[in-house]
Amino acid sequence: MGEQDPRTELDLENPPHGEAEDIEACVRLIQEIMRLGPRPMMRGQHAKSTGDVKARLIVDPARPAETRFGIFESDRTYDAIVRFSNGAGSMSPDTRADARGMAIKVLGVSGPRAFEEAGDTDTQDFVMINFPQFPVRNAHEYRKFMESRLKYIGLLGQAGNAIGQLLFFVPFRLGQFLRVGRKLIGTSRSPLVERYWSMSPYRLGPRAIKFSLVPHPVNSEALPANPSKDVHSADQLSRVLADHLRAEEARFDFVVQFRNDPKSMPIEDPTVLWDESISKPVKVATLIIDQADLNSPESIAFRKEVEAMSFNPWHALEAHRPLGGINRLRKRVYQESTKLRRESS
Ligand code: HEM
Numbered sequence: 001m002g003e004q005d006p007r008t009e010l011d012l013e014n015p016p017h018g019e020a021e022d023i024e025a026c027v028r029l030i031q032e033i034m035r036l037g038p039r040p041m042m043r044g045q046h047a048k049s050t051g052d053v054k055a056r057l058i059v060d061p062a063r064p065a066e067t068r069f070g071i072f073e074s075d076r077t078y079d080a081i082v083r084f085s086n087g088a089g090s091m092s093p094d095t096r097a098d099a100r101g102m103a104i105k106v107l108g109v110s111g112p113r114a115f116e117e118a119g120d121t122d123t124q125d126f127v128m129i130n131f132p133q134f135p136v137r138n139a140h141e142y143r144k145f146m147e148s149r150l151k152y153i154g155l156l157g158q159a160g161n162a163i164g165q166l167l168f169f170v171p172f173r174l175g176q177f178l179r180v181g182r183k184l185i186g187t188s189r190s191p192l193v194e195r196y197w198s199m200s201p202y203r204l205g206p207r208a209i210k211f212s213l214v215p216h217p218v219n220s221e222a223l224p225a226n227p228s229k230d231v232h233s234a235d236q237l238s239r240v241l242a243d244h245l246r247a248e249e250a251r252f253d254f255v256v257q258f259r260n261d262p263k264s265m266p267i268e269d270p271t272v273l274w275d276e277s278i279s280k281p282v283k284v285a286t287l288i289i290d291q292a293d294l295n296s297p298e299s300i301a302f303r304k305e306v307e308a309m310s311f312n313p314w315h316a317l318e319a320h321r322p323l324g325g326i327n328r329l330r331k332r333v334y335q336e337s338t339k340l341r342r343e344s345s
Contacts, residue, residue: 013267013268013323013324013328014267014268015325015328016138016140016268016325018140019138019139019140019325019328022138022139022140022142022143022329023139023328023329023332023333024332025143025146026139026142026143026146026329026332026333027332027333027336029143029146029147029149029150030044030146030333030336030337031044031336031337031340032150033089033146033149033150033153033161034089034337034340034341035340036153036158037089037090037158038090038091039344040341040344040345041340041341041344041345042089042090042091042341043085043089043337043341044089044333044337044340044341045087045088045089045337046085046086046087046088046089046101046103047085047086047088047089047090047091048085048086048088048090048091048092048094049083049084049085049238049303049306049307050084050085050086050094050100050191050235050237050238050241051082051083051084051191051237051238051241051242051294052081052082052083052084052302052303052305052306052307053081053082053084053241053245053289053290053292053294054079054080054081054082054289054290054292054302055079055080055081055082055104055287055288055289055290056077056078056079056080056287056288056290057071057077057078057080057104057106057254057285057286057287058077058285058286058287058288059071059072059074059075059076059077059078059284059285060283060284060285060286061075062283063282063283063284063285064282066207066258067204067256067282067284068205069204069205069206069319069320070111070124070204070205070317070319070320071106071109071124071317071319071320072204072284072285073319078106078107078108078109079106079107079108080104080105080106080107080287081104081105081107081306081309082102082103082104082105082287082289083101083102083103083105083306083309083311084100084101084102084191084237084241085100085101085102085103086098086099086100086101086237087099087100087101087129087185088161089161090158090161093233093234093235094188094233094234094235094236094237094238095187095232095233095234095236096187097185097186097187098185098186099129099130099131099184099185100129100130100188100191100194100196100237101127101128101129101130101196102128102129102130102191102194102196102213103125103126103127103128103311104125104126104127104213104287104311105120105123105124105125105309105311105315106123106124106125106126107122107123108122109122109123109124109317110122111317111318111319112317112318112319113316113317113318114314114316114317114318114320114321114322115314115316115331117314117335119310120310120312120315123315124315124316124317124320125311125312125313125315125316126198126211126213126313127198127311127312127313128196128197128198128199128211128212128213129184129196129197129199130188130194130195130196130197131180131183131184131197131199132197132199132210132212132273132274133179133180133184133199133270133271133272133273134180134199134200134270134271134326135169135176135177135180135181135184135271136270136271136326137176137269137270137271137325137326138268138269138325138326138329139325139326139328139329141173142326142329144168145165145168148164148165148167148168149161149164149165149168150164151164152164152167169181176271179271180271188237189220189223189227189230189240190219190220190222190223190237190240190241190244191237191240191241192215192219192220192240192241192244192250192289193215193219193220193223194215195212195213195214195215196212196213197210197211197212198210198211198212199270199326200270200313200322200323200324200326200327201259201267201270201322201323201324201327202313202316202320202321202322202323202327203318203319203320203321203323204256204258204319204320205319207258207259208258208259208265208267208323209256209257209258209259210256210257210259210274211254211255211256211257212255212257212281213252213253213254213255213287214252214253214255214281215250215251215252216250216251216252216253218248218249218250218251219244219250219251219252221244221247221248222240222243222244222247223240238294241294242293242294242295245289245290245291245292245293245294246291246292246293246294247291248291249288249289249290249291250288250289251286251287251288251289252286252287252289253283253285253286253287254283254284254285254286254287255281255282255283255284256281256282256284257274257276257279257280257281257282258279258282259274259279260278260279261275261278261279264278265278265279267323267324268324268325269324270324270326308342308345310334310338312330312334312335312338313327313330313331313334314327314330314331314334314335
């Protein structure tokens with residue numbers, strides 16, 4: 001712990017030998033899995049939206065000086081779009097155990113970009129899941145994970161996808177499965193009551209951080225006090241979200257966790273938890289999801305627009321550049337998944 005040398009921190013990106021080849025193999029594999037799926041082609045992961053909503057990101061005037069970089073540099077309120085999702089690459093029912101996603105697109109952002117590409121030149125995306133650790137270490141492991149999925153889809157159809165995922169972990173990576181993979185998958189009462197983590201690291205100016213969105217207590221007010229009274233239907237998560245937003249707005253705190261212990265907080269292995277007792281998250285902004293009637297014609301049209309969008313961690317300012325191998329892999333995979341589903345629609 002202690003003072004950081006900024007250059008050392010960001011130099012810790014350390015691509016392993018053969019990574020570029022593994023990344024290209026992953027691109028081909030995800031495209032193959034998408035081609036074997038239903039039409040119109042959906043996102044290669046997180047295919048089912050459980051809510052597409054308008055929001056505002058209010059930078060916290062009381063944030064510490066060491067967080068004042070990129071979109072958190074000055075006191076400001078940004079318009080934003082939020083897409084909640086289930087983790088699967090298919091339209092699976094909300095009742096099924098799964099990871100849950102939250103993707104935020106902050107609008108009207110200017111400054112040097114992490115990556116120049118057409119479209120999304122003035123947005124900052126934050127793409128998260130409701131668990132702090134990612135189950136796969138690097139591009140090489142992800143390639144094996146995808147090969148296992150594709151093999152069992154080939155043998156058993158779409159049902160083989162889950163079996164292929166499980167058999168990647170068991171028996172060779174059983175510890176990793178028990179520590180991360182198994183815990184990542186669960187049921188959820190509402191998209192608004194989950195905490196969502198970046199899982200992988202990012203820059204915040206000269207430092208490395210992970211970030212997360214922490215729900216406020218107001219977000220659970222529309223839920224029955226007794227979980228056994230919850231609605232259990234294929235679209236229960238979008239229904240619960242609509243019920244809440246019809247009555248009132250929802251709020252999350254945007255918090256960042258600095259990498260202040262290089263040994264226990266690796267850049268290149270997102271299966272490792274960054275311990276919050278070693279580095280306590282600090283608040284930088286409040287996200288307010290506006291009150292809305294999600295069944296109105298305007299909301300339905302907006303939903304269609306958001307489904308065609310791309311949320312990508314590389315839609316980012318240089319001050320928020322994604323770090324580590326899993327993020328380098330995502331740079332190519334998200335681009336190609338978006339391109340393929342747009343070409344097929
Ligand atoms: C830190 C780890 C990761 C997190 C937190 C994460 C989270 C998410 C979320 C929330 C979405 C939905 C975005 C939306 O609403 O449009 C998404 C999409 C996607 N993810 Fe990930 N993901 C991670 C790693 C990966 C990896 C390693 C791969 C594969 C190499 C991957 C492949 C995809 C694909 C193909 C999409 C759909 C892209 C599109 O067509 O727009 N993800 N991810």
